[in-house]
Amino acid sequence: MRHTDETIDFRLGSAQVAVPVLLGMALATGLLYLGLRWTADPMTAGELRTCAYAVGAGVIGVLILPRSRGARLTPECLVIFSPFAQRERRIPWADISSIDVRRSVGVRRVRISLVTGERLPLAAPMSFLDRHFEARVEELTAWWDTHGR
Incomplete structure (x- = not known):
C-alpha cells in the first residue's frame, strides 16, 4: 500500500499472489505424478525434479512481475486497476x-455498490494473508465518507 498526501494505493502483497500460485502448481504437479504413477510410463525422479523447478520458477516470476490489480483512492474518485x-x-x-x-471461501473482500445497481468486488484489500485488512477497509470507508457522501 502506497501513501501520498493525495492518494492511497491498495495492492495485493507478494505472499497474497505467490501462495495461491505455489499451491496450485504444487497440486498440479502432485496430480500429474499420481496420474503417471499408475500408467505404464511412471514419472522418474528427474522429471519430478523438473516439475518442481517449474513450480519454483513460476513463483519467482509471480514475485518479480508487477502486481497490476488493486485500487487507488483519490480525492475525486476510486480508481480500479485490472x-x-x-x-x-x-x-x-x-x-x-x-x-x-463479503466472505467467500474463507477470504473477506471489499465490494462496492454503485448508484446504478452495479456491484464491483475490489482485488485489494483482501483478508488473505493481510493483518491490516480491517484498517484498510476503515480507511477506504473513511475516504468515501469524506469525499463522497
Whole structure:
C-alpha cells in the first residue's frame, strides 16, 4: 500500500499472489505424478525434479512481475486497476452507494455498490494473508465518507 498526501494505493502483497500460485502448481504437479504413477510410463525422479523447478520458477516470476490489480483512492474518485482491462476504471465517490465486506471461501473482500445497481468486488484489500485488512477497509470507508457522501 502506497501513501501520498493525495492518494492511497491498495495492492495485493507478494505472499497474497505467490501462495495461491505455489499451491496450485504444487497440486498440479502432485496430480500429474499420481496420474503417471499408475500408467505404464511412471514419472522418474528427474522429471519430478523438473516439475518442481517449474513450480519454483513460476513463483519467482509471480514475485518479480508487477502486481497490476488493486485500487487507488483519490480525492475525486476510486480508481480500479485490472490486469486485463484496457485502462483503469474511475468511479466518482458520489456514484458509490455502499461499501461492504463479503466472505467467500474463507477470504473477506471489499465490494462496492454503485448508484446504478452495479456491484464491483475490489482485488485489494483482501483478508488473505493481510493483518491490516480491517484498517484498510476503515480507511477506504473513511475516504468515501469524506469525499463522497
